[in-house]
Structures are given as C-alpha cells and as structure tokens.
Amino acid sequence: MSLTSTDIARIANLARLELTPAHSERMLVQLNSFFDIVEQMRAVDTTGVEPLAHPVATLGDIALRLRDDVASEPNQREANQRSAPEVQNGLFLVPKVIE
Amino acid sequence: MTSKLSQTELHDLNVRELASALANKQISAVEAATHFLDRSEAHSDLGAYVDLNREVTLAQAAAADARIAAGTAGALEGVPIAHKDIFVTKDFVTTAGSRMLSGYRSPFDATVVARLAAQGVVTLGKLNCDEFAMGSANENSAFGSVSNPWDRSRTPGGSSGGSAAAVAAGLVPAATGTDTGGSIRQPASFCGVTGIKPTYGRASRYGMVAFASSLDQAGPLAHSAEDCALLLSALCGPDLDRDSTSLDVPAEDFTRSLADSVAGLKIGVPKEFFGEGLAPDVRSAVDAALKEYEKLGATLVPISLPRTELSIPVYYIIAPAEASSNLSRFDGVKFGHRAKDYVDLVDMYKKTRAEGFGDEVKRRIMIGTYVLSHGYYDAYYLQAQKIRRMIADDFAQAFLQCDVIAGPVAPTVAWKLGDMSDDPVANYLADIFTLPASLAGLPGMSIPVGFGAHQMPVGMQLIGNYLQESKLLNVAHRFQQATDWHAKRPQGF
Numbered sequence: 243m244s245l246t247s248t249d250i251a252r253i254a255n256l257a258r259l260e261l262t263p264a265h266s267e268r269m270l271v272q273l274n275s276f277f278d279i280v281e282q283m284r285a286v287d288t289t290g291v292e293p294l295a296h297p298v299a300t301l302g303d304i305a306l307r308l309r310d311d312v313a314s315e316p317n318q319r320e321a322n323q324r325s326a327p328e329v330q331n332g333l334f335l336v337p338k339v340i341e
Numbered sequence: 342m343t344s345k346l347s348q349t350e351l352h353d354l355n356v357r358e359l360a361s362a363l364a365n366k367q368i369s370a371v372e373a374a375t376h377f378l379d380r381s382e383a384h385s386d387l388g389a390y391v392d393l394n395r396e397v398t399l400a401q402a403a404a405a406d407a408r409i410a411a412g413t414a415g416a417l418e419g420v421p422i423a424h425k426d427i428f429v430t431k432d433f434v435t436t437a438g439s440r441m442l443s444g445y446r447s448p449f450d451a452t453v454v455a456r457l458a459a460q461g462v463v464t465l466g467k468l469n470c471d472e473f474a475m476g477s478a479n480e481n482s483a484f485g486s487v488s489n490p491w492d493r494s495r496t497p498g499g500s501s502g503g504s505a506a507a508v509a510a511g512l513v514p515a516a517t518g519t520d521t522g523g524s525i526r527q528p529a530s531f532c533g534v535t536g537i538k539p540t541y542g543r544a545s546r547y548g549m550v551a552f553a554s555s556l557d558q559a560g561p562l563a564h565s566a567e568d569c570a571l572l573l574s575a576l577c578g579p580d581l582d583r584d585s586t587s588l589d590v591p592a593e594d595f596t597r598s599l600a601d602s603v604a605g606l607k608i609g610v611p612k613e614f615f616g617e618g619l620a621p622d623v624r625s626a627v628d629a630a631l632k633e634y635e636k637l638g639a640t641l642v643p644i645s646l647p648r649t650e651l652s653i654p655v656y657y658i659i660a661p662a663e664a665s666s667n668l669s670r671f672d673g674v675k676f677g678h679r680a681k682d683y684v685d686l687v688d689m690y691k692k693t694r695a696e697g698f699g700d701e702v703k704r705r706i707m708i709g710t711y712v713l714s715h716g717y718y719d720a721y722y723l724q725a726q727k728i729r730r731m732i733a734d735d736f737a738q739a740f741l742q743c744d745v746i747a748g749p750v751a752p753t754v755a756w757k758l759g760d761m762s763d764d765p766v767a768n769y770l771a772d773i774f775t776l777p778a779s780l781a782g783l784p785g786m787s788i789p790v791g792f793g794a795h796q797m798p799v800g801m802q803l804i805g806n807y808l809q810e811s812k813l814l815n816v817a818h819r820f821q822q823a824t825d826w827h828a829k830r831p832q833g834f
Contacts, residue, residue, distance in 0.1 A: 245711075249711075250707075253707050253710050253711045253714070254707065256710050256714060257665060257694075257706050257707060257710040258669075258672070258687070258690040258691050258694055259691060259694050259695055259698070259703055259706060259707070260688075260691035260692050260694070260695040261695070261703075269703070269704065269707060272704060272765055272766075273704070273707060273708065273711075275766050276657065276704075276708065276765070276766055276769070278766075279653060279654050279657075279766060279769070279770075280654040280657075280658065280721070282650070282651065282654060283651055283654040283655060283658070283724060283725065283728060284720060284721075284724060286651065286724070286728055286731075288724060288727035288728060288731070291727040291728075291730055291731060292727070292730055293723055293726035293727050293729070293730060294726055294727075294729040294730035294733055295555060295726055296541075296555050296586060296782075297541040297542075297555065297556075297733065297780070297781060297782020297783075298541060298542050298586055298588065298782065300733050300737075300781065300782060300807070301588075301807055301808075306585050306586070307581060307585050308585075309581075309582045314582065318448055321448035322448050322675075324446060324448065325444075325445050325446055325676040325677065326674070326675055326676055327673055327674070327676075327677070327678070327679035328679070334674050334675055336674055336686055336689070337683065337685055337686045337689050338685075339685075339686055
C-alpha cells in the first residue's frame with residue numbers, strides 16, 4: 243500500500259492542517275516510509291481477539307465512571323478566557339460563519 | 342538554631358535527606374530553593390527549563406518554612422522539584438513544548454502538581470520536553486533542544502528530556518515526567534538517573550496536556566529508587582471525579598518494602614530484548630547488572646515476549662490516533678495561538694494549526710487522522726487494538742514464570758543531537774523496548790547500570806506486574822544498595 247499526494251491533501255483537510263506543497267511532498271515520503279513498518283502488523287491473525295481500548299480493562303471489567311451531573315466548580319469564566327485569542331463580553335470571537 | 346549546610350552538602354542530599362534536613366531546620370526551604378534556582382540559572386545553557394520564576398518559587402518556599410515553623414509540615418515540605426511542562430500550572434507558563442501554547446497560563450494546577458504541593462513540595466520551574474510529549478530526543482520542542490549533561494553534544498532522550506537532564510546535572514533534586522511510550526524510562530536511561538512510570542491509572546491525568554489518553558502516565562525522575570518511591574507515594578492516588586480512567590485503588594506508601602530481600606526473586610529475561618538490534622555496549626552493562634542480581638540471590642528465568650517488534654507499529658497507530666483526536670482542541674478559538682491572516686473559519690483553523698504545530702506533531706496528526714478515517718479504521722486502528730490485547734496477554738503469560746522482567750531500556754546509549762532528527766521512523770524503532778509495557782499499561786522503570794560507548798550512561802529497564810510498583814522499587818533499591826552507578830555525576834556540575 244502506498245499513499246498518494248491526493249491522499250495527503252484529503253487527510254490534511256480532514257485534520258484541518260494547511261501544508262505547503264514542499265511540506266506535502268515531504269509528508270508523503272515520510273508517511274509511506276512509516277506505513278512500510280505497519281505492514282507486518284496487518285498480516286497478524288487476530289481472529290477472535292477482543293480489542294483492548296484501555297489497559298485498565300486488563301485488570302477486570304471496569305466501566306468508565308460517570309460523575310453525578312451537578313455543578314462542582316465555581317464560575318471561572320474570566321480565568322478560563324484569559325488565554326483566549328479573542329473575547330468580547332465574555333464570549334469567544336470567531337470569524338463570521340453565517341453571512 | 343540553624344546550622345547551615347555547605348553548598349556541596351546541600352547539593353549531595355537525596356530527597357529523603359533533604360526533607361529531613363528541612364524538617365529539622367538544618368536548612369530552610371528558602372535556602373534550598375535559592376540554591377537550586379542559582380544552579381538552574383547558572384546552567385541555563387543546557388536548555389532544561391522553559392520557565393523559571395524566582396519570585397513565585399521563593400514565595401512557595403517561604404510558605405513551606407512557615408508550615409515547618411507552625412508544625413503543620415507535609416512529608417516533603419520545602420523540597421524543591423520541577424515539573425515537566427506537560428503538567429498545567431497556575432503560577433508558571435504551560436507550553437507542552439509547543440508554539441501553539443506559547444505563553445499559555447492555566448487557570449488550575451494538574452492533580453499531580455496539586456498532590457505534590459499538598460505534601461509541601463516547592464515548584465522550582467517548568468522543564469523542557471518534546472512538543473506534546475511526542476519524541477525521544479527532546480529535539481521536537483518549540484523552545485529548543487536540551488543537552489545531555491554527560492556530553493552536551495548528545496540528546497538527553499525524550500520526551501521528558503528536560504526532567505532527566507535537570508536531575509542528572511543536579512539543577513533540582515527530582516522532577517516529574519510523563520511516559521506514553523517510554524518518555525520517563527528512556528531519558529532516565531540516557532542521563533543516568535532513576536525514573537518510574539506507574540501502572541496506567543495510578544496517577545491522575547487531570548491537567549496533563551493529553552497526547553494519547555490510553556497510554557499517558559505521570560511519574561518521577563530522581564537519583565535513586567528510594568527518592569522515586571517517596572515522590573510516587575505523593576503523586577499517585579485516585580482522582581475519580583476528574584479522570585475517568587483513574588484507578589479506584591488507595592494511595593500507597595511505596596517505600597514500605599524497599600529493604601526487602603531479593604533472594605529467591607525470579608527475574609524474567611525476555612530473549613526478544615537481547616537480539617541483534619541491541620548494541621554490544623548496552624548489552625554488556627545490562628548483563629553485568631543481571632549478574633549482580635544473581636549475586637544478590639535472584640534467579641534469572643528465560644522468557645519470551647514474542648510480539649515485542651510488533652509493539653512499534655501497534656503503538657504508532659494507537660498513539661497518533663488518540664493524539665489526532667486530543668489535539669483537535671487546538672483550533673485557535675478558546676486558548677493558544679491563532680493565525681493572523683485568514684479568509685474564513687476553516688482557513689483560520691488550518692493556518693492556526695499549520696503555524697502552531699511542529700513537524701512531528703503534524704506527522705502524528707496525519708497518521709492518526711488517516712487510520713481513523715472511513716474505510717481504514719478496521720485495518721489499522723482496530724487491528725492495532727487487537728494486537729495490543731495479545732501483547733498484554735504475553736505479559737500475563739510471562740508473569741506466571743517470574744516476579745519482574747528485566748532488560749535494556751533502549752538499544753543504544755544517547756545519540757548525537759541532530760543525528761536522527763531527519764528520520765522519524767528511525768526514532769520510532771528506537772522505542773522498541775519501552776513500548777510493550779506501555780501498551781499493556783504495566784509499571785516500568787529505568788535504573789542506571791553502568792556506562793557504554795562514549796562513556797554515556799546505560800539504563801536497565803524493570804517491568805512489574807499491575808500495581809506492583811512497591812516490588813519494582815524494592816528490586817531497584819536493593820541493586821542501588823549493592824552498587825553505586827546511581828551515585829555517579831557528570832563532570833562540571
């Protein structure tokens with residue numbers, strides 16, 4: 243299997259990454275060299291093997307916990323927005339989405 | 342009443358001795374913090390720190406002195422340690438080594454930071470690391486590479502490279518790190534210090550900038566297993582409301598069995614860790630350490646971890662998949678960098694991420710996005726998760742025959758800075774011995790066991806069964822009682 247420059251453009255769009263043409267070319271070579279080492283993995287017979295999403299599951303059946311849906315934190319809007327690129331009246335500003 | 346310790350004495354104290362000197366008022370927390378701040382500033386050319394703030398550190402130290410005077414001191418009151426810059430902190434910047442978070446200030450402290458602070462630890466500063474903890478040479482940091490104190494032209498390892506270098510150079514008595522695929526163990530090995538990654542879920546991930554959530558674990562780096570045990574006891578513990586994968590097991594005193602005998606201990610030696618890829622100098626140091634264990638009464642048991650090599654593609658599918666998802670939060674809206682010029686929202690996202698992320702992070706986002714995309718998920722991500730299960734099962738089989746597993750941490754000693762920076766796949770292959778335990782979620786550590794080529798430190802990896810950190814630290818401590826590799830210091834520090 244080999245990725246093409248069309249694949250790179252498609253993945254970069256999905257990942258919301260702008261790549262220069264030179265960077266795209268480099269990325270293509272590097273990703274293909276990476277997927278060469280992935281080939282050995284695809285050949286392994288995993289019939290009947292349960293995927294392991296979280297190593298905690300090896301310690302027994304542990305369901306992901308949910309906490310009660312009650313407020314546990316005070317309002318910290320100002321602290322939380324201190325590092326935002328652009329805020330106004332306590333709102334995050336983004337480029338206009340609807341004309 | 343203060344009988345002052347000389348600078349050299351202060352410098353040679355381990356964490357336990359320092360804590361005791363502080364508790365006995367032989368030295369004040371302000372004096373200790375000042376000493377290590379001075380050293381950290383004097384050796385700033387190592388590149389170990391991304392943020393030092395004398396005012397904040399000295400204020401924390403003064404508060405520690407006040408608690409000591411009032412008789413309300415914690416177990417580590419006044420001990421200065423520095424945090425890998427992957428832990429968010431209120432009082433220092435948090436960058437995760439990324440331009441994306443340049444200058445970022447968190448509104449809260451990570452649980453690990455808060456737990457250590459609750460025991461009286463004083464924060465000395467924030468330590469350099471690979472961007473979002475992705476790398477094994479600390480060359481992927483947006484804030485410059487870090488030098489290995491044993492040879493400044495060489496890498497300290499990564500991604501906790503700043504942590505390992507700062508401890509090795511004696512800029513701080515101990516540091517925190519994080520380990521996703523070896524990022525505590527490998528730099529500890531490269532810099533000749535001791536480091537431990539606990540069982541997945543022992544340490545809270547709350548406030549650790551996320552890389553791969555099913556793998557990320559915090560742990561300490563210090564000069565000895567004893568110091569690591571003290572710090573690990575403080576930083577581990579359930580955090581059930583804030584980390585959904587935090588284990589519901591009580592915090593432990595990991596120092597309790599340090600002194601136990603290792604006579605009769607069965608050490609599993611996986612043949613796959615001693616194959617052709619292992620450099621002869623590393624092999625001979627590890628072999629000598631295994632012989633030392635035999636002298637201490639342990640038995641070596643040949644074992645097999647047949648999927649060791651497969652752990653490389655499995656890890657480098659799973660970790661980037663999780664990373665591509667975790668890093669989608671960096672969109673230039675709520676925090677961090679935002680591009681200046683763009684035409685619309687999507688263009689703003691794309692340019693922001695292009696400018697904010699470095700090359701390795703972009704590669705992993707691309708790999709992760711691809712393997713999770715429609716039509717490829719089963720062939721890559723799901724297949725990797727199935728083999729991950731098989732790797733965990735291999736360990737379960739191995740632990741039927743032995744108490745701990747021992748082998749090299751890395752195939753070679755630290756390489757020259759720049760030598761592998763153009764070849765990402767070569768970097769991935771060098772992670773081969775640390776990835777299996779990460780994928781299984783097992784605790785692992787690195788202890789110094791000698792020197793290899795170019796007089797660079799060699800670390801030995803010890804892997805324990807789930808929740809067996811006390812056993813691991815005991816096994817490491819007994820070695821350090823019998824040898825002095827962990828006490829060696831680089832020249833010029």
